[in-house]
Every structure is written in structure tokens, then in C-alpha cells.
Amino acid sequence: MIGLLKFWREALIVVLLLALAGQQVRVAGEKSAHQKTKADNAEVLRVLADKTLKAYQAVVAEDDARKAAVAALDEKHTKELNHEKRKLETLQSDVRAGRVGLRINAKCPAPTGTGVPQAPGATSVVDAGGPRLTDAAERDYFSLRAGIETARQQIAGLQDYVRGVCLK
Known part of the structure; x- marks a missing residue:
């Protein structure tokens, strides 16, 4: 035993060296585990980035499709x-030039007791031209037609937008 006590310093150094080697093995294992965790996390991040990119590209493609549908x-x-505006302008110029006439469905009520009765043999004066609208009434007519056509096209456009873009 006394012989063993002589070498206590050497034994302590050996024990310490073995502990240090064990510690280095443990640290190397932790480094390896840390590297594996970093690699796993990097893979998860890569997968998330790929999914995010695909989702972004899908949103951009859908937005582009909507924009194209709206533009069409x-x-x-x-x-x-x-x-329709050109047709209306052509009709208006034809009416002004006298190539086409506007047909108006109108009725003249028969005189009731308060009006001026026609004499049985009275002659009537022939007008120089046929009946026609006043200039103001004619302008109003064409303004109304233009407004109606504009409203019709706007409503049709909105209906197509709802059906073709919003409901898809």
C-alpha cells in the first residue's frame, strides 16, 4: 500500500486525464447533436421557405388571373x-339630316265639350312638314338613350365582374 501511495500523484494525473478525455467525448457528442439539430432546423426552414414561396406564387398567379379577367x-x-354610342351618334345625325325620322306613338284625345268642335264641312290647313319633336325634346331623347345605354353596359359589366371574378 505504501508503494501505491508513492504514485498517488501519477494516479491522480491519470484519473484527471481520463476524466478530461471523458469530458472531451461528451463535448464532442454535444457538438455532434448540436450540428444535427442545426441541420434539422435548417431543413425545416428550407421546407417552410419552399411552402411560403409556393403560396406566394399561387397568390400572385391568382391576382394576375383576376387582373386579366377584369381587364378583359x-x-x-x-x-x-x-x-352603342357610335350607333346612337349615327342615328342622331341621320335624324338631323332628315334621312331617318323618329316615330312617336301619340294620341290626340277627341274634344270633349270644352274643346273647340270641328265644323262638319270645315277644311283643314295642310302642314308644310310632318309632325316632329322640338329641338329640346330631340336632344333630351338622345341624352336619355345615351344614359340608358351607359347604365345598361355598366350593369352588365358589374354582373360579369361578380360572376367572373368575385364568385370564382
Whole structure:
């Protein structure tokens, strides 16, 4: 035993060296586990980034499709509205030039006792021209037609927008 006590310092150094080696093995294992965790986290982040990118691309594609649908609807209804406006302008110029007349459905009530009765043999004066609207009434007529056509095209455009873009 006395011989063993002589080497206590060397034994202590060996024990300490073995403990230090064990500690280095444990630290190396922790480093390895940390590297694995970092690699796993990096993979999770890569998967999340891929999913986020795909979702973003899908949103952008859907937004582009909606914009294209709106542009197509706008172009369609703008063309139709411009066509109707040209037709109305042509009709208006034809009426002004006398190539076409406006037909008005009107009734003149028969005189009741308060009006001026016609004499049985009275002659009537022939008008130089046929009946026609006053200039103000004619302008109002064409303004109303233009407004009606504009409203019709706007309503049709909104209905197409709801059906083609909002409800998809």
C-alpha cells in the first residue's frame, strides 16, 4: 500500500486525464447533436421557405388571373359601349339630316265639350312638314338613350365582374 501511495500523484494525473478525455467525448457528442439539430432546423426552414414561396406564387398567379379577367371584362364592355354610342351618334345625325325620322306613338284625345268642335264641312290647313319633336325634346331623347345605354353596359359589366371574378 505504501508503494501505491508513492504514485498517488501519477494516479491522480491519470484519473484527471481520463476524466478530461471523458469530458472531451461528451463535448464532442454535444457538438455532434448540436450540428444535427442545426441541420434539422435548417431543413425545416428550407421546407417552410419552399411552402411560403409556393403560396406566394399561387397568390400572385391568382391576382394576375383576376387582373386579366377584369381587364378583359373592361375591354369587352368598353367596346360594346363605344359601339352603342357610335350607333346612337349615327342615328342622331341621320335624324338631323332628315334621312331617318323618329316615330312617336301619340294620341290626340277627341274634344270633349270644352274643346273647340270641328265644323262638319270645315277644311283643314295642310302642314308644310310632318309632325316632329322640338329641338329640346330631340336632344333630351338622345341624352336619355345615351344614359340608358351607359347604365345598361355598366350593369352588365358589374354582373360579369361578380360572376367572373368575385364568385370564382
